[in-house]
Amino acid sequence: MVSNAKLRRWAIAFIFGLSLVIVAGEILVEKIAIFGFHDIIDIDNPQKQLPRRPEFSADYSIDKFEDFLRQLVERHYWFLSSNDLYNYYYKQPAAPLPEIYKYRPKVMITIDDGYRDAHLNVLPLLERLYRETGEKITVVWFVNSSFMGVPGTYLDHASCEELREGVIRGYYDIQSHGANHDNLTLISEEDVEKEVGRSQQELRDCLADLEGDESIANHISYPFGAINKNALEIVETYHESGYLYNTRSLRLTPFRDRYFIPRQTVNRNTSVGRLLRLAAGGWF
């Protein structure tokens, strides 16, 4: 007979051992933080404040965004494009990492929904940072193709011409966020097909004839971060990978799935310090 005291000791030893394995795994597994921004605005501008413009929790201040990017540049981060992430971390067999990037920490900056203010604030900032630091930062835009150039109820959307400008200058990587921002898990398969296919085609038409146009809309971020089995079967016929919005960093384990790429959420209260800690692989 094994005594209760002995059983308890074994249970404690087992839980302790398991925790050690989990903690060691977390520390040893390399992580890449992919940040999901939305509108990026000058929060101090009265035109961008209540009552002229409603506040959205996903807004982020351009000043904090600049501070974040500057500190990433100082720490020699490599700003991955969506095709970089796919080619080096998901494709089978994966392309070997270029020697110049191998030992640099990695990060990805994504902006969803294609808001015009975000474009008007971010593009000049990227040019200024390039002039000052020599670092040409890539920003991945997940765009709703049907909204390009369309004034919203509150927020306007960047036009095809404006997004083209960012691509021509070498800073924007344009990918899909569906045509109309429909939740792919709540519409018919026929409509998923239309949302996904149309968006890819419209984005490719918008950016046709530009250098690197073969990299346009190969990837999608799911509107509302929502995807299910039926929608995924259709997505897979158009896109090489898909992005969630789930407050997680990408862990480079062999089990990663190219249609469930995690992203860190960002909202107006997220501090630059927290973004930097997440970029460095921290949990909080």
Ligand SMILES: [Zn+2]
């Ligand atoms: Zn969205």
